[in-house]
Amino acid sequence: MSTESDPLDILIVGAGISGIGMAAHLRRNLPGKRMAILDRRKDFGGTWDLFRYPGVRSDSDMYTLGFAFAPWSGDRSVARGEEILSYLGKVAAQHDLNRHMHFSHQVTHADWDSDHALWRVHAKTGQGSADFMTRFLILGSGYYDYDMPHDPQIDGLKDFAGPVLHPQFWPQGFDPAGKRIAVIGSGATAVTLVPALADAGARVTMVQRTPSWFLAQPARDLFANAAEKVLPRRWAYGLTRLRNNALQYWFFNKSRREPEQVGAWLKQRIRDQLGGHYDERAFSPPYGPWMQRMCFMPDGDFFKAIREGHAALATGAIRRVVGDAIELEGGERVEADAIVTATGLRLATLGKIAVALDGKPVNFGEHWYYRNCMFSNVPNLAAVFGYLNASWTNRVDMVGEWLCRLLGQMDAWRADTAVPFLPANHDLEADDPLAGYSSGYLQRGRHLVPMSAKSGPWRLSHDLMRDRRELRELPIDDGHLQFSRAGRQL
Known part of the structure; x- marks a missing residue:
């Protein structure tokens, strides 16, 4: 699928709501990119394929949990798990994603090779193992441990x-x-x-x-049902999505x-x-x-x-x-x-993948978020961590749009590498991105979350409206991203 001389342009880990959303944005905006999607499970869906308990449903309305570019067509605002799976399947089919998906591929390691400006990604498969080379790596593997939920150690x-x-x-x-x-x-x-x-x-x-x-x-x-009676579906969906996000924000x-x-x-x-x-x-x-x-x-x-x-x-x-x-x-x-x-989840950031830079392991707890999705001094890598106070998919859409702009800028400059550069003598003041949220799984897993500043691009924000404005309007070349070509800075 990929070699050192013919690598993938983009490798996405995870075929759930994050991975499918990111892939759809890439297909819509950068259709010429060579892409693959890996998932450890036997089918797409992520959370909505894993959780099969009675009544499983969305915890947000589908007008905000649905993608901005793919109107929700169900008659219920809160959808059942099988309805969400069906929706994701339609999005994948509409954007020709199925041929890019490879299941039973559990990514375990990713090592950045500076000399070749490539990620070398290793995955365990049902037949043994597989290795991939890719220019850009996107982690859409969710936020919790699929193997081990929280165990509160209940006596008896x-x-x-x-x-x-x-x-x-x-x-x-x-x-x-x-x-x-x-x-x-x-x-x-x-x-x-x-x-x-x-x-x-x-x-x-x-x-x-x-x-x-x-x-x-x-x-x-x-409101959505009334809007659909007088407006085209896409307009009605967009208006309802805007209204519901604004109400939730308020x-x-x-x-x-x-x-x-x-x-x-x-x-x-x-x-x-x-x-x-x-x-x-x-x-x-x-x-x-x-x-x-x-x-x-x-x-x-x-x-x-x-x-x-x-x-x-x-x-x-x-x-x-x-x-x-x-x-x-x-x-x-x-x-x-x-x-x-029903005692909660166990936080697991970045899919529990062992990430390294030229063989040196990366401790993401020592790196800072950049633009809600990249990390200080880590090249060509993005990950999705959704909103805690709004629908997860809002972040997927915003990050997907921004990454397409970034990749387009790299193409325009013929750059191989984009890295959010943060000097060792920076004066950033840390701010807990989970502050104000008392959920047990967040508190137990706080040490796994990268650092976040109080302001500027070096943070994971939960301010939906501000994030949308910044990611759409601020320039890609903001003075913090460094671009290079085969090791040579541009």
């Missing part, structure tokens, strides 16, 4: 008599009908699982150590400015949904709104399951698990025939 869990299931590795033959199921966790996965298991005939109890902020929204976007910033006011409003909405089933303790998080990702629920399905008596909440730290129940420190006992540990 191994003594439980029934099945213990994890959403990341859901057994397709499991029948929840008639079972008492305890779902441990209070995040988006747990809130999705509870009503889906209840609909399948289970009696479900969500066991939460710490409450989360919840917001019920209509499953169908009335709501996030208002939550950070006025957490008590927003928290009181959210609680009142929950009271209205639950009526006499409302429990103040169960819906009072010890942190402000949007310090963790908000749990959205279509048509309030989680609250509906509680109102109808098919689901319940138990709040408190787990003391231990015994043969047929979970015992909380407050004395409450949750009897169960099966336990689901």
Whole structure:
């Protein structure tokens, strides 16, 4: 597929929402580039191919989770996992990406060869191994560990008599009908699982150590449906996407400015949904709104399951698990025939790939972000880490557009290498890009995230509107990128 004398122009690692999005941007803007997409799994989809638990769905509306260039055509704003897979498949087909995809290729090493201005990439395959040479490397491998989710080490869990299931590795033959199921966790996965298991005939109890902020929204976007009746689909989609991103941006910033006011409003909405089933303790998080990702629920399905008596909440730290129940420190006992540990992800940046520069290993914790996707003093490498306070795909679209501009500039100058150069005597002041977010998986994996400055291009920003403006308007040749041709600076 690639040799030292005939390398790829671009190699993308990951065939999920990031990899497919990046590849589509390249095909749209730089169709002549020689490209390949590698994925460790047997099919495309990434998260949406891996997670198969009951009810799995988007945690953002599809008008913002969908790509800017590919209008979402479903009738629901919140889509099921299989619908998202179908959407990604259509995008791949429309942009002729399938012939570039190579599955069962797990990239383990990538070494930059300065003499030849090439990345040498090694992958394990079902038949052994494969090596690739590429001028530019893009990592779209997600942000969490596909092999090992977070294990909170719950006392006595191994003594439980029934099945213990994890959403990341859901057994397709499991029948929840008639079972008492305890779902441990209070995040988006747990809130999705509870009503889906209840609909399948289970009696479900969500066991939460710490409450989360919840917001019920209509499953169908009335604005989008109205816009599609009077505008062409692409215009209606673009307008809805702009509106929804603006509303989310406003709501996030208002939550950070006025957490008590927003928290009181959210609680009142929950009271209205639950009526006499409302429990103040169960819906009072010890942190402000949007310090963790908000749990959205279509048509309030989680609250509906509680109102109808098919689901319940138990709040408190787990003391231990015994043969047929979970015992909380407050004395409450949750009897169960099966336990689901929706206890969170394990952060894994850059696909756990061992990256080196001329044989010297790169510790990305010692490098600084550049333009939300590249890294100080690392040439011809970009990676996608989506927004924490908006749809992941917003970052994919913005970075995809910017990288196409960068690659076009390199072509115009006949440059082999582009490196964000940061001198050793810089005066950058570090700013935690995860500050203000208290999610456990972020805090546990903070040491894996590259450094970020308080301002300028050397940062990973979560300000959607500012990022969009900067990445579209600021020049590629900004004085920080160094371009060279076969080792010679331009």
